[in-house]
Amino acid sequence: MSAAERLAGQLAFLVEIDRLKQVERMTLITGASRRENTAEHSWHLALLAMVLAEHANQPVDVAHVVRMLLVHDIVEVDAGDTFAYDTAGNATKVAREQAAADRLYGLLPADQHAELRALWDEFESGETAEARFARAVDRLQPVLLNHHAGTVFGVGPWFDHGVSPARVLERNAPVAQGSSVLWDVVQACVAELDDAGLFEQAGTAQGSQRRKREVVS
Amino acid sequence: MSAAERLAGQLAFLVEIDRLKQVERMTLITGASRRENTAEHSWHLALLAMVLAEHANQPVDVAHVVRMLLVHDIVEVDAGDTFAYDTAGNATKVAREQAAADRLYGLLPADQHAELRALWDEFESGETAEARFARAVDRLQPVLLNHHAGTVFGVGPWFDHGVSPARVLERNAPVAQGSSVLWDVVQACVAELDDAGLFEQAGTAQGSQRRKREVVS
Numbered sequence: 369m370s371a372a373e374r375l376a377g378q379l380a381f382l383v384e385i386d387r388l389k390q391v392e393r394m395t396l397i398t399g400a401s402r403r404e405n406t407a408e409h410s411w412h413l414a415l416l417a418m419v420l421a422e423h424a425n426q427p428v429d430v431a432h433v434v435r436m437l438l439v440h441d442i443v444e445v446d447a448g449d450t451f452a453y454d455t456a457g458n459a460t461k462v463a464r465e466q467a468a469a470d471r472l473y474g475l476l477p478a479d480q481h482a483e484l485r486a487l488w489d490e491f492e493s494g495e496t497a498e499a500r501f502a503r504a505v506d507r508l509q510p511v512l513l514n515h516h517a518g519t520v521f522g523v524g525p526w527f528d529h530g531v532s533p534a535r536v537l538e539r540n541a542p543v544a545q546g547s548s549v550l551w552d553v554v555q556a557c558v559a560e561l562d563d564a565g566l567f568e569q570a571g572t573a574q575g576s577q578r579r580k581r582e583v584v585s
Numbered sequence: 586m587s588a589a590e591r592l593a594g595q596l597a598f599l600v601e602i603d604r605l606k607q608v609e610r611m612t613l614i615t616g617a618s619r620r621e622n623t624a625e626h627s628w629h630l631a632l633l634a635m636v637l638a639e640h641a642n643q644p645v646d647v648a649h650v651v652r653m654l655l656v657h658d659i660v661e662v663d664a665g666d667t668f669a670y671d672t673a674g675n676a677t678k679v680a681r682e683q684a685a686a687d688r689l690y691g692l693l694p695a696d697q698h699a700e701l702r703a704l705w706d707e708f709e710s711g712e713t714a715e716a717r718f719a720r721a722v723d724r725l726q727p728v729l730l731n732h733h734a735g736t737v738f739g740v741g742p743w744f745d746h747g748v749s750p751a752r753v754l755e756r757n758a759p760v761a762q763g764s765s766v767l768w769d770v771v772q773a774c775v776a777e778l779d780d781a782g783l784f785e786q787a788g789t790a791q792g793s794q795r796r797k798r799e800v801v802s
Contacts, residue, residue, distance in 0.1 A: 375640070375766065375770070378636050378637060379729065379770070381636065382629075382632060382633055382636060382637075382729065383615060383729055383730075383733055385629075385632060386614060386615040386629060386730065386733075387615055387616070388625075388628075389614045389615075389621065389625045389629075390614065390616060390618070397603060397606045397607065398600060398603040398604060398606075399604070399607060401607070404606065405625065407624075407625035407628045407629065408605075408606045408622065408624035408625040408628065410628045411605075411624045411625065411627045411628035411631070411655065412599075412602075412603065412606075412624065414628070414631065414655050415599060415602060415655060415656070416599055418652065418655070418656075418701075419595050419598065419599060419693070419697060420595060420599075423592070431648035431651070431652075434648070434651060434652070434655070435635065435648075435651070438628065438631050438632060438635070438651070439632070439635075476636070480636060484635075512596065512599065512600055513600075513603065516600055516603075549592065553592070553596070
């Protein structure tokens with residue numbers, strides 16, 4: 369591969385992954401004006417890792433955690449975001465994301481394909497201290513935003529989709545493996561939303577619509 | 586400061602900077618469906634740095650470049666984005682961004698305030714090899730997206746605002762200080778748009794509207 373071909377592959381990859389900005393997640397951004405996309409989500413996760421690293425259960429190489437978080441969702445360019453509480457979608461998620469990784473990272477020169485693919489594999493496996501902390505941060509961030517949207521605007525995807533507090537805690541239990549301090553934060557956020565009665569109205573279109581009208585009026 | 590107060594400050598900062606997702610830039614994302622926001626822009630810059638670091642004029646600590654790029658635009662939460670070719674806006678930009686840095690980084694514990702502020706100062710000063718490469722990447726990325734929007738859709742902010750090829754090259758000349766290879770990329774992108782006649786129609790609402798109609802029809 370010539371130097372020009374190497375550079376062309378790198379630029380093609382970098383333009384292609386721009387499409388991550390068009391992949392919508394369930395989480396609402398602060399202001400609750402729209403749903404978050406995966407590119408800005410990845411930026412936010414990197415900042416969480418930089419600021420919260422001291423709370424990891426084990427010492428971590430923060431730069432490595434940041435690299436992992438920046439690339440771990442790139443597969444969504446092809447595979448889309450799978451809502452955490454979508455059982456059917458999660459059953460096919462692994463196969464869809466493996467195919468996406470092959471195509472997207474395959475745009476890069478072979479050495480960089482291997483390097484970024486290894487970061488993604490490490491995140492998915494969750495076996496290193498860095499991967500456990502990265503996964504904790506990836507679960508904590510939607511909780512912080514859902515807590516914000518719930519307490520300020522009375523809205524959020526958990527309530528719209530009838531997800532119970534117990535299911536939220538079960539889903540986010542991996543936070544405890546990365547950071548017991550941040551697991552306390554998750555529990556406190558969910559408890560506050562529960563105390564405010566937001567989960568009780570969940571699962572009914574009427575309840576969701578009523579809350580939305582109250583926010584607007 | 587107690588441990589609880591320290592954690593509360595960190596979480597307040599991380600929720601506050603979420604607002605960077607609402608700061609719009611002039612650049613169009615690929616697909617040209619909407620303008621880019623600064624949070625997703627910062628993610629994209631970090632990936633450019635990771636993939637293109639071998640092209641830096643001097644060897645760089647890539648992790649340090651990535652950290653700088655992830656935080657360097659956080660001030661826009663308060664100060665907004667200033668269009669690169671807005672002379673009046675750029676005259677007041679420094680004062681607005683300094684006040685923003687004081688407030689936003691001030692939400693953090695003092696040690697982290699100093700650490701992130703130092704990264705921002707280093708980027709702004711542009712005196713280290715890492716800062717020069719970070720600044721090169723920050724200028725290259727809009728050129729790549731503008732090249733994509735121009736060649737695929739025939740639209741872009743340069744044409745809408747009557748910016749000439751010479752002004753684009755003058756504005757982006759700092760790329761050469763970080764990477765002569767990437768400066769060649771910038772020149773090739775601008776030349777291709779110029780050869781396609783896109784700049785010639787610039788500066789007239791009619792030209793811009795005509796191109797938009799052609800894309801839609």
